Amino acid sequence: xxxxxxxxxxxxxxxxxxxxxxxxxxxxxxxxxxxxxxxxxxxxxxxxxxxxxxxxxxxxxxxxxxxxxxxxxxxx
Amino acid sequence: xxxxxxxxxxxxxxxxxxxxxxxxxxxxxxxxxxxxxxxxxxxxxxxxxxxxxxxxxxxxxxxxxxxxxxxxxxxxxxxxxxxxxxxxxxxxxxxxxxxxxxxxxxxxxxxxxxxxxxxxxxxxxxxxxxxxxxxxxxxxxxxxxxxxxxxxxxxxxxxxxxxxxxxxxxxxxxxxxxxxxxxxxxxxxxxxxxxxxxxxxxxxxxxxxxxxxxxxxxxxxxxxxxxxxxxxxxxxxxxxxxxxxxxxxxxxxxxxxxxxxxxxxxxxxxxxxxxxxxxxxxxxxxxxxxxxxxxxxxxxxxxxxxxxxxxxxxxxxxxxxxxxxxxxxxxxxxxxxxxxxxxxxxxxxxxxxxxxxxxxxxxxxxxxxxxxxxxxxxxx
Numbered sequence: 518x519x520x521x522x523x524x525x526x527x528x529x530x531x532x533x534x535x536x537x538x539x540x541x542x543x544x545x546x547x548x549x550x551x552x553x554x555x556x557x558x559x560x561x562x563x564x565x566x567x568x569x570x571x572x573x574x575x576x577x578x579x580x581x582x583x584x585x586x587x588x589x590x591x592x593x
Numbered sequence: 594x595x596x597x598x599x600x601x602x603x604x605x606x607x608x609x610x611x612x613x614x615x616x617x618x619x620x621x622x623x624x625x626x627x628x629x630x631x632x633x634x635x636x637x638x639x640x641x642x643x644x645x646x647x648x649x650x651x652x653x654x655x656x657x658x659x660x661x662x663x664x665x666x667x668x669x670x671x672x673x674x675x676x677x678x679x680x681x682x683x684x685x686x687x688x689x690x691x692x693x694x695x696x697x698x699x700x701x702x703x704x705x706x707x708x709x710x711x712x713x714x715x716x717x718x719x720x721x722x723x724x725x726x727x728x729x730x731x732x733x734x735x736x737x738x739x740x741x742x743x744x745x746x747x748x749x750x751x752x753x754x755x756x757x758x759x760x761x762x763x764x765x766x767x768x769x770x771x772x773x774x775x776x777x778x779x780x781x782x783x784x785x786x787x788x789x790x791x792x793x794x795x796x797x798x799x800x801x802x803x804x805x806x807x808x809x810x811x812x813x814x815x816x817x818x819x820x821x822x823x824x825x826x827x828x829x830x831x832x833x834x835x836x837x838x839x840x841x842x843x844x845x846x847x848x849x850x851x852x853x854x855x856x857x858x859x860x861x862x863x864x865x866x867x868x869x870x871x872x873x874x875x876x877x878x879x880x881x882x883x884x885x886x887x888x889x890x891x892x893x894x895x896x897x898x899x900x901x902x903x904x905x906x907x908x909x910x911x912x913x914x915x916x917x918x919x920x921x922x923x924x925x926x927x928x929x930x931x932x933x934x935x936x937x938x939x940x941x942x943x944x945x946x947x948x949x950x951x952x953x954x955x956x957x958x959x960x961x962x963x964x965x966x967x968x969x970x971x972x973x
Binding site (some may be wrong): 573 | 629631633643663745746747789791792794796834838840847848856862863864872888921954956960
């Protein structure tokens with residue numbers, strides 16, 4: 518049985534968070550007008566994504582399982 | 594299960610009504626509602642008709658309440674052969690629907706599903722409750738999330754968790770004896786979102802998930818040892834993934850979203866998901882979105898097309914193609930049309946929007962599906 522390699526996974530996450538924290542200059546609030554546009558929203562994607570998960574998780578082995586979209590015997 | 598369904602829906606309806614009443618008319622800043630119709634049809638002739646009703650309230654004290662009700666009907670086609678007959682062997686092996694009685698296999702199987710989600714978002718916390726009700730399946734979940742801004746609101750860190758508990762009461766099935774069972778689901782995530790430049794956002798996150806309990810279809814049989822045996826999957830699964838998303842704005846009023854997700858679990862499945870999306874304003878009222886998603890996964894350690902021994906591999910048997918290796922592609926387009934500032938004659942109903950979406954999904958297992966969605970959203 519293949520076991521996931523936990524240390525590299527955790528290391529990768531930690532390295533990326535550290536890079537985000539350390540590597541970016543602060544963008545001033547008045548420079549953020551584009552970021553508030555609906556086409557830049559992560560959340561707009563999330564709404565659509567949650568509907569997609571409910572059918573994609575019945576077709577793919579690694580999708581879903583994060584709670585909320587599960588349920589159902591018949592269509593799986 | 595029927596009683597649970599009624600209790601669940603009534604509880605959520607009362608919660609929504611109580612929250613609305615307690616909030617008081619004067620405390621309401623804005624309300625919004627969306628109706629979305631979602632239609633799914635695949636190459637196995639399975640059809641899913643879903644109606645989503647969203648309702649959100651923004652209160653003046655900065656609390657947001659949000660409710661979603663999804664009413665869904667799943668139609669699975671007839672097996673077209675008597676249970677246990679030679680003609681039905683392949684169909685029954687791949688079917689994940691119950692078959693009971695001589696006539697049942699020749700008729701479509703139809704089931705209803707109701708999902709209700711209620712959540713409240715206040716300050717840097719949010720909490721939610723979810724219930725999914727079917728004739729043979731009841732799923733419930735509570736969730737919570739904390740998030741804070743740092744570095745002059747350039748960085749947001751978020752941590753979330755949920756716990757779900759499901760009850761499974763399989764319906765009568767002539768060729769698969771299955772008793773009542775249960776499943777629990779524990780989930781944790783950590784997400785960081787960073788403003789990188791005035792037009793660039795990145796988000797990275799990691800998710801950990803452990804599922805315990807029944808994780809196979811109680812209706813599916815598998816070719817094993819020269820006959821058919823009920824499907825059996827391990828009853829513990831530890832899953833984890835890491836994702837990275839980047840959103841970039843361009844001055845021609847468009848944006849590009851790129852994403853990558855790596856997933857691994859202790860059933861031996863590893864997967865990679867790549868996503869790209871282009872969003873473009875055609876004019877100030879119409880946004881068109883184009884989407885592509887690539888997915889690949891490898892096989893679970895206990896999966897075989899056919900098992901030589903009836904006990905399978907290590908006591909496990911699977912007929913679920915989600916356990917095989919395959920690749921998948923999804924292409925989609927989405928139009929979001931703002932219909933003006935208000936509906937004629939109804940000045941309190943503001944910012945109506947029409948949404949239409951079409952997606953085509955196909956994979957290397959000769960499976961394909963069409964997804965159509967249309968929705969109407971308003972604020973008031």
